[in-house]
Amino acid sequence: MESKRRDILKAGSGAGMLALAAAAGLLKPREAFAQQWNKAAFESKSVAATLKALGGSGSTESAQIQITAPDIAENGAVVPITIESGIPKTQAIAILIEKNPNTLSADFDIPEGTDPFITTRVKMAETSNIYAVVMADGKYFHTVKEIKVTLGGCGG
Amino acid sequence: MADPMRIRANMAGDKVEVRVLMSHEMETGQRKDAKGALVPAHFIQNVTVTHAGKTVLSAQWGTSISKNPFMHFRFKGGKPGEKVIIGWVDNRGERRTDEAVIGGG
Numbered sequence: 001m002e003s004k005r006r007d008i009l010k011a012g013s014g015a016g017m018l019a020l021a022a023a024a025g026l027l028k029p030r031e032a033f034a035q036q037w038n039k040a041a042f043e044s045k046s047v048a049a050t051l052k053a054l055g056g057s058g059s060t061e062s063a064q065i066q067i068t069a070p071d072i073a074e075n076g077a078v079v080p081i082t083i084e085s086g087i088p089k090t091q092a093i094a095i096l097i098e099k100n101p102n103t104l105s106a107d108f109d110i111p112e113g114t115d116p117f118i119t120t121r122v123k124m125a126e127t128s129n130i131y132a133v134v135m136a137d138g139k140y141f142h143t144v145k146e147i148k149v150t151l152g153g154c155g156g
Numbered sequence: 157m158a159d160p161m162r163i164r165a166n167m168a169g170d171k172v173e174v175r176v177l178m179s180h181e182m183e184t185g186q187r188k189d190a191k192g193a194l195v196p197a198h199f200i201q202n203v204t205v206t207h208a209g210k211t212v213l214s215a216q217w218g219t220s221i222s223k224n225p226f227m228h229f230r231f232k233g234g235k236p237g238e239k240v241i242i243g244w245v246d247n248r249g250e251r252r253t254d255e256a257v258i259g260g261g
Contacts, residue, residue: 042219080182097220104215105217109211109215113233119229120227122221123221124220
């Protein structure tokens with residue numbers, strides 16, 4: 001009994017310390033959770049739900065984000081996508097594929113000093129809109145591009 | 157243990173241009189094998205790139221990143237001869253870290 005209470009006391013003060021450290025700005029939230037995986041966001045099944053799970057309440061369409069990708073992808077298993085953001089203070093770039101079983105494909109954190117530019121290759125189940133979502137200065141922006149897929153890259 | 161990554165890091169003006177090709181199945185968990193059984197998901201979830209002790213890029217990935225993932229990006233502050241270290245962790249907790257030396261332009 002005694003020892004149990006001590007454990008609780010210890011646990012309590014530990015959590016308190018963490019909160020204090022966070023409050024004091026010693027731990028920035030994004031750094032503290034750098035190795036974490038945003039399960040809710042990756043399991044989302046729509047663009048709106050994904051945006052919400054990423055922490056955005058809404059997003060503004062922006063012409064300053066460029067998606068470079070083929071108009072027609074013959075093989076949905078390998079679709080090259082480049083996203084470049086011209087928005088100052090870009091902090092993160094996410095790739096969302098509207099008609100995939102799970103919408104979110106990737107979320108890149110862009111620290112200061114790294115170009116707001118990323119190229120990768122994604123899988124697409126079928127012809128779909130691709131959303132490039134950029135978080136800049138705490139706000140969300142996006143642009144959309146449709147990619148037609150001849151042969152799906154999931155299941156098969 | 158997964159095969160090593162292939163990393164190319166070269167100066168492009170005042171920036172370091174990094175290209176990396178990882179070796180990973182990136183199994184979606186939606187595919188069925190020849191017997192009709194679902195192949196369990198197996199994919200990279202976290203990628204971190206560091207240079208001189210500072211994170212220059214970190215990413216969270218879902219299952220829809222292509223098999224043998226490729227990534228291309230640029231960062232400032234690197235010099236030829238310095239190292240770029242790239243690490244990933246997948247959903248089974250397997251991990252791999254590789255490094256490359258920055259080459260001249």
